[in-house]
Amino acid sequence: MKIVVTVKLVPDTNADKRIDPGTKRLVRTGIETVLNPFDEYAIEAALQLKEKRNDGSTVTIFTMAPETGKEIVRKALAMGADDAVMLSDPKLEGSDVAGTSYAMAAALKKVGYDLLLCGTQSTDAITGEVPGMLAEYLGVPGLTYVRKLESDGELLKAQRETETGYIDVAVKPPVLISVTKSINEPRYPSLKGIMGAKKKEIKSLALSDLGLERAVGSDGAKTEVIALASPDVRGKGKVVTVADGAEGASAIVDFLKEKKLI
Amino acid sequence: MDFDLTEEQKAIQSLCREFARDEVAPRAEEMDRNEAFPYDLVRTMAELGLMGLPFPEKYGGAGGDTVSYALAVMEIAHADASTAITLAAHVSLGATPLFLFGTEEQKARYLVPLARGERLWGFGLTEPGAGSDAGATQTRAVLRDGTWIINGTKAFITNSGTEITAGTTITAVTGDGTNGRPEISNLIVPQETPGFTRSKKYRKMGWRASDTRELSFVDAAVPEENLLGVRGKGLQQFLTTLDGGRISVAALSVGLAAGAYDEALKYAKERRQFGQAISKFQAIQFKLADMLTEIEHARLMVLRAAWEKDVGRDFALTASLAKLYSGEVSRRVVNEAVQIHGGYGFMEEYPVSRFYRDQKINEIGEGTNEVQRLVIARQMGL
Numbered sequence: 001m002k003i004v005v006t007v008k009l010v011p012d013t014n015a016d017k018r019i020d021p022g023t024k025r026l027v028r029t030g031i032e033t034v035l036n037p038f039d040e041y042a043i044e045a046a047l048q049l050k051e052k053r054n055d056g057s058t059v060t061i062f063t064m065a066p067e068t069g070k071e072i073v074r075k076a077l078a079m080g081a082d083d084a085v086m087l088s089d090p091k092l093e094g095s096d097v098a099g100t101s102y103a104m105a106a107a108l109k110k111v112g113y114d115l116l117l118c119g120t121q122s123t124d125a126i127t128g129e130v131p132g133m134l135a136e137y138l139g140v141p142g143l144t145y146v147r148k149l150e151s152d153g154e155l156l157k158a159q160r161e162t163e164t165g166y167i168d169v170a171v172k173p174p175v176l177i178s179v180t181k182s183i184n185e186p187r188y189p190s191l192k193g194i195m196g197a198k199k200k201e202i203k204s205l206a207l208s209d210l211g212l213e214r215a216v217g218s219d220g221a222k223t224e225v226i227a228l229a230s231p232d233v234r235g236k237g238k239v240v241t242v243a244d245g246a247e248g249a250s251a252i253v254d255f256l257k258e259k260k261l262i
Numbered sequence: 263m264d265f266d267l268t269e270e271q272k273a274i275q276s277l278c279r280e281f282a283r284d285e286v287a288p289r290a291e292e293m294d295r296n297e298a299f300p301y302d303l304v305r306t307m308a309e310l311g312l313m314g315l316p317f318p319e320k321y322g323g324a325g326g327d328t329v330s331y332a333l334a335v336m337e338i339a340h341a342d343a344s345t346a347i348t349l350a351a352h353v354s355l356g357a358t359p360l361f362l363f364g365t366e367e368q369k370a371r372y373l374v375p376l377a378r379g380e381r382l383w384g385f386g387l388t389e390p391g392a393g394s395d396a397g398a399t400q401t402r403a404v405l406r407d408g409t410w411i412i413n414g415t416k417a418f419i420t421n422s423g424t425e426i427t428a429g430t431t432i433t434a435v436t437g438d439g440t441n442g443r444p445e446i447s448n449l450i451v452p453q454e455t456p457g458f459t460r461s462k463k464y465r466k467m468g469w470r471a472s473d474t475r476e477l478s479f480v481d482a483a484v485p486e487e488n489l490l491g492v493r494g495k496g497l498q499q500f501l502t503t504l505d506g507g508r509i510s511v512a513a514l515s516v517g518l519a520a521g522a523y524d525e526a527l528k529y530a531k532e533r534r535q536f537g538q539a540i541s542k543f544q545a546i547q548f549k550l551a552d553m554l555t556e557i558e559h560a561r562l563m564v565l566r567a568a569w570e571k572d573v574g575r576d577f578a579l580t581a582s583l584a585k586l587y588s589g590e591v592s593r594r595v596v597n598e599a600v601q602i603h604g605g606y607g608f609m610e611e612y613p614v615s616r617f618y619r620d621q622k623i624n625e626i627g628e629g630t631n632e633v634q635r636l637v638i639a640r641q642m643g644l
Contacts, residue, residue, distance in 0.1 A: 071269055078273060188281060191311030191324035194273045 001057040001151075001173065003046045004113040006104065006134070007039040007076055009069040010124040017124075024225040025094075026124055035072050038119030040079075040186035045149055045179050046117050047080045047187070053151055058082045062111060064092060064104055070202055077197035078189030084200070085111050089207040094218025097129045104130070105137035106210040114173040115156065120145060120180050131178035141171055144178045267329070274315075274330045278337035281310065290342035293471035294616050297463065299424055300471055303345055308379025313352055317361055321369055322377035328506075328568040332513040336561070339517025340524070343620035344471035346517060350510040351420035351472075352376065355628075356383030359431050359448060359503050363491030372450060375428060384422035384430030386451070386477060387500050390415055394633045396433070397497055401479065403434035403449055408486045410436075410449055412457070416477040418627075423460035423475040429453045430477060433496045446497040448490040457482035468620035505578045507628050508585035509571065512564045515588035515624045516557060522592075522599035522617040523553045529603055529612075540602070549598045557595060560588035579641040586634040589625040596621040 011017060011031040018027040043061070050057045061076040061084035063069065073084045087107045095103065108116065116138070121128035135142025147166070148159035160167045161180055189197070207216070214220055238255075242248045256262045267275065286303060293300055307313050315331045317323025331353065339346035357376040360383070364373060375381040392398040401414025412434055416422075422430050429452040437445035451458055461476040491499045527550055530541035540546050563584035570577035596618045600607035607614045625631045 071272065074269060075273060075276070078277075188277055188306075188310055189273070190309065191274060191277075191315060191326060194270055194277065195325060197273070198270065 001049075001053060001055070001114045002060065002112060003049060003057060003115045003117060004060045004062050004108065004111060005039065005042045005046045005076070005081065005117045006108075006130075007043070007061055007063045007073070007119070008036040008122045008124075009033045009063065009065045009072045010036045010122050013037060013123050019228050019230075024228045033069065033072055035075055036119055036122045036124075038121055038123065038181065039076075040119075041179050041181055041183055042117040042119045043076055043079055043081060044184045044186040046115075048184065049115070049149065049151055050080075060085060060111065060113075062104075062108060063087070064100065064107070066090075067204070073202055074194075074197045074200075075189060077200045077202075078193040079187060080189075080193060082200065084202045085205060086202060087205045087207075087210075091207050091217045094221060095216050096221040096223045097127050097133060098222050099216040099220045101130050101133035101137050102214070103207070103210065103212065103216045105134055106212055107205050108134075108138060110205065110210065114175075116140070116174070116176040118176065118178040120178050131176060135176040138174075138176065140174045140176050142176045142178075143169060143171060146177050146179050147182045149177065149179065149183065267333070271327070271330050271333060274326065275333040275337060277310065278312070278334045279340075281306070282338045282341035286338060286345050287341035290344070290471075291611070291613065291616065293342070293344060295470075295610070297465075297470045299473050300345055300348070301425070304348060304379065304382070304426070307345075307349060311379075312349060313379025314357070314377025315353060317353075317357065317373070317377040321361065322374040328509060328571045329565060332509055332564055332568040335510050335513040336517035336520070336564075339514040340521040342471070343514060343518050343617070344469050346514045347469050347472050348382075348421060350507075350514055351385065352379075352382055354507040354510040355385035355503065356421055356431075358506060359385065359490060359499060360450075362503065363448065363499050368450065368490065372428070381426050381428035382421040382424055382473075383428055384419045384477070385500075385503070386416040386419050386422070386430045386432030388417050388419070390417045390476075393417075394630055396500070397443070397446065399433050399435055399444075399446060399497075401432060401434040403436050403447070405436070405486060409483045410434075410486065410488065412449065412451065412479040412482040412484070414479050416479075418464070418474055419477055420472060420474050422473065422477055423463065424473045427453055427473075429455075431490055432477075432479075433500055436493060436496075439494070445494045447493045448496040448499055449484060450488040450490050451479070451482065451484055455482050455484055466623075468616075468623055470619075504628055505581055506571065508581040508634075509564060509567050509577070511624060511628045512560070512567065512581070512584040512588040515585075515592040515621075516561045516564055518617060518621060518624065519553070519557050519560070519588070519592040519595040522596045522614055522621075523550070523557055525612070525614050525617070526550065526553070526599035526602040529606075529614075533604075546602060549602060553595045553598055556591040560584070560591045563587055579638065582629075582634050582637045582641065585629065586631055586638065589631060589634075592621050592624050 012034050015031045020027050046059045050059050059081040061081045064087040067088045118131040131144050143158050145161040146158045147161050150157045155170045158169050240251045311324035314323035315326045319325045335350050360373040376383050403410045403412045433446050435444040436447040439445035457480045459478050464474050530546050533540045567577050567580040567584045599614045600618050603614050606612050
């Protein structure tokens with residue numbers, strides 16, 4: 001089985017973030033770039049599947065990122081993936097979700113896959129829309145928010161999270177699956193993995209390799225960011241000091257009634 | 263000249279940073295309080311390949327360089343000095359003499375499980391009466407019918423008594439020697455050797471989660487083949503080992519100082535007095551500026567010593583300079599870090615108080631500041 005994991009390079013989740021008022025984009029200079037934490041779960045899921053199947057299945061990392069992101073892609077390789085493909089082109093800058101998914105889909109058709117694994121969302125823009133759009137552009141079933149994944153012969157058995165419970169699904173590849181954080185605990189890359197990652201291949205693709213039929217990047221963006229603002233600083237909460245739990249509970253109930261929430 | 267780390271070194275640094283932040287830091291206070299040796303963290307470090315980082319793959323190591331090793335120790339010490347010294351003492355002191363001076367057979371038998379991190383090993387140099395004067399060792403070993411009979415005591419031996427410790431290499435007087443200097447040799451003493459016992463763990467001011475014990479040898483018998491390296495070269499072999507060990511202890515000082523600095527910086531931004539964050543006061547800014555200046559200075563020295571070792575140069579002087587300087591820097595930094603915290607810095611629930619206690623040994627262990635100055639003066643030809 002050829003497993004491809006899509007990953008995104010994002011600004012360090014622990015860093016203070018700033019928005020450029022001119023471009024209305026996140027300022028990425030001066031902030032360390034890291035692998036999108038959500039994607040680490042997808043990589044781990046891929047590696048577990050590969051290890052369990054133990055049938056020569058491979059794991060390929062795919063990312064759309066500037067070439068400077070190679071170093072971060074190596075981290076994914078150090079975790080145990082076999083090789084990587086980077087779609088890098090300055091013309092991709094400013095792509096919106098649809099443009100990103102469209103370009104990625106074209107590249108992924110070239111790369112080929114049986115199972116496409118994605119993280120649920122990125123920690124920078126947090127739209128969570130790419131997996132769904134990507135499945136649509138690729139014309140494969142898209143199973144989002146998967147918390148359990150097993151391989152059963154020809155089939156993949158997945159459990160999807162919903163707002164009220166779970167849905168168990170069996171699916172025959174090719175398929176796109178996005179996984180949530182509850183699916184596993186991503187491994188650290190080992191030193192052996194880090195040393196070995198040097199020798200693994202990172203292939204490059206440019207837009208000219210894809211033969212796209214429409215513009216991507218900021219020219220092809222169908223959406224426009226009108227305004228961006230930091231959230232208001234939240235005021236201090238109301239602190240109620242009471243003698244015991246019962247009194248506290250009735251204070252909470254009163255408050256909720258006052259707000260007409262119950 | 264290029265100050266950039268290689269891609270691989272950066273990856274190892276970021277792996278260790280993540281491990282230290284996610285697994286070590288949250289546990290550090292509790293481990294310190296309970297003097298609990300972190301077996302599970304050692305297991306994880308073994309899985310990651312850290313416990314054998316600089317040793318070749320054929321001996322179970324990861325084949326990394328000294329710079330990577332120094333970076334690893336720095337990152338872990340940033341979270342917890344006890345875990346960092348457990349790693350540093352294991353690699354630099356426990357395993358290194360076996361790697362440097364062992365026969366292929368000894369390496370296969372003793373070094374491989376150490377490099378894989380399955381077992382730990384002690385470095386038995388110091389004695390109750392032989393600290394800075396390491397040559398004053400009173401432990402004696404007599405070769406009788408193909409067996410070394412050892413009698414004596416070793417003090418302050420790290421990693422010597424854990425459940426996974428496999429043994430200790432010691433210095434012992436093995437003959438009269440020449441010029442009035444006794445003949446000192448290194449002997450491999452496996453844990454199960456009859457007559458070899460370990461005391462309970464010392465109660466320590468710092469590094470409280472690390473395993474440190476007194477070792478006692480009463481007619482402890484090991485086979486003749488347990489001689490490590492050349493008979494009579496035991497002291498030199500251990501001093502050579504300590505040259506490399508200084509790089510890791512210096513790295514530990516830098517990491518610890520950086521950890522204390524980060525705590526102080528965070529606190530200074532949060533703590534408000536007189537209507538503003540105390541980081542807005544020049545008195546605090548100057549402290550933080552001095553701390554960062556000294557830490558970066560020490561970091562460069564440590565990395566330079568590590569680099570010199572990697573490229574095969576004589577690194578002994580730089581390693582001593584780095585060890586002395588970073589030890590003293592760490593003292594100044596933890597002191598100011600507590601000062602910036604004010605009364606809260608004196609409370610055990612703030613990590614700086616632990617950093618403060620953990621720091622002191624960095625100016626004593628593996629050569630006191632005073633001995634370090636002697637070593638430096640000797641290198642200067644004085």
